[in-house]
Amino acid sequence: MEIKHEGRVMTVMLTGELDHHTCSKIRQKIDSCAESERPALLCLDFSGVQFMDSSGVGLVMGRYRQMSLIGGRVQVVNVPDNMERMFVMSGLPALGVMK
């Protein structure tokens, strides 16, 4: 996982397998970074994700809540086709989170 900052945009390049085990570590890194940088937009890039279960959706929902607390937004990009249906089930697309 790699985190980049461009202006007030914080981009997280997610990689590998997103499950409950890996997501708890990823979440801590993202939240501590967002807390210090206070970005206006948190961009979660899924292009490097090889496997994901509903914990990946939970990760996005949790960050959506965290970012609204500091007045920022979340955007999810490059979700592989086979993982898209889990996001659709969650209702996140209706919140304008998916690109």
Added chain:
Amino acid sequence: MNSQNEMNLSFDAKSINEGFARSAVAAFILPLDPTIVELSDIKTAVSEAVTNCIVHAYGYSEGTIYINVKIQDNSRVIIRIRDKGCGIENVKKAMEPLYTTGGEERAGLGFAVMQSFMDRVRVRSAQGKGTTVTMEKAIIRRASPDRA
């Protein structure tokens, strides 16, 4: 002609084992030559059920998770994932999409994912005793041996 193959697995309810559990099940069904999508559907469903044992059934404390996989007629996969944890009070409610007792970091999608990625999901649960999730999926038998 009624061929059957079976495996049993038991392991500690620790989150580090989530990846092991879904990979082990995937490795067992690999001789059926599933498509990448079929394999990924099964791995995802297993990951959901195993995670539920760790997060909900045992509430992050010690416990054992039991997996039984049966392959029937070289095509039907039956996966049973069992815990001896707290049990589920209202299974019907627990299976509703977006229902969660897991707080802000859980989507409440585990059962919905299992139901949509597998052909059939059954849940048996007794409070204080534990929960058994049984999932079935038919792997389409393919004529040509060279499909990805």
